[in-house]
Amino acid sequence: MKANSSKKTLSAAEREELFKTLKARFEKNKHRHKGIEWAKVQEKLEASAKKLRSLYEMEETGGEPDVVAYDKKTGEYVFYDCAPETPKGRRNVCYDHEALEARKEHKPENSAVEMAADMGIELLTEEEYRQLQELGNFDTKTSSWIKTPADIRKLDGALFCDRRYGHVFVYHNGAQSYYGVRGFRGSLRV
Template sequence: MSKMSSAKKKISKEQREELLEILKTRFDKNMKRHKGIEWAKVEARLDKNAEKLWSLAEMEKTGGEPDVVGFDKKSGEYMFVDCAAESPKGRRSICYDHEALESRKEHKPGNSAVQMAEDMGIALLTEEQYRELQKLGAFDAKTSSWVKTPTDIRKLGGAIFCDFRFGHVFTYHNGAESYYGARAFRGILFV
């Protein structure tokens, strides 16, 4: 897969204004996700990071509904995570990573979670981050999401994914080359 050049990772002024309005509306509607965080400070940080706005636009375009879920006091960065109720529609039916994609002899999916995330300038949630997200609402009650898989599991051909059923977060394993219409991935972006 070819990596997108940073020159293309820009959005127009109109797209920027539209995206900021969507993000602000979502921010205001979901205050429990980011108690004590002010939108004006988030927006000021976004204004200084054009590539991050592009990544947020990609998250939005693929159905992720990104929202602020925290602030890292050490780095001074805000954490945006995909907060769509179900795993993002524009990222479904993908295997875990490029190696898994290449291993399939037939019926290959169009992409992999790791490659899509990299192309979008975001990272897959870890299992721990996924569990933290579930404290803010019930996500993936009908779908599932690939999460960053530990190296030892991946070396053996597996990958892990999570979902939320029966009031609990469940972590499962699958062959990394598998893909399903109800599985995508959730990303995180630090701005």
């Protein structure tokens, strides 16, 4: 599935439904964002149609985005995909465009890096992925591509993570590989 983050703004009904969904998730998972008030988050979101569109794409592809932090230096709220497993609408993707082009046959429809860019979000780094795992048990049956350091990517590799046996693991694979249970998680700063 390709993300389709066109430049259009959300309709009033889409905005209302998204706010309703985000607020309900925010209220249900207060442990993820202690000390943060929903009204202030919503105020920031209402000021940025582009960021709201990105959150809509995160939601539509199964990411279940939620606030996980407030960056005091930048004044931004940080959202991560908090779906229990890697988002369903972002699986079966290789790592990046270069990897996609390198495949001779059986190419996936898209790559994690391209989809994230189209959606206006960033792949989680290893550090961010580990921070997410402190908030719950994620990817116990799936795995997620993470932002890969340039020196590894230069050698045609890419990194992914999951949680097994009560631990978070970081693995490597050829960047052109893709699997039905591997997708990617993203972050968005608002």
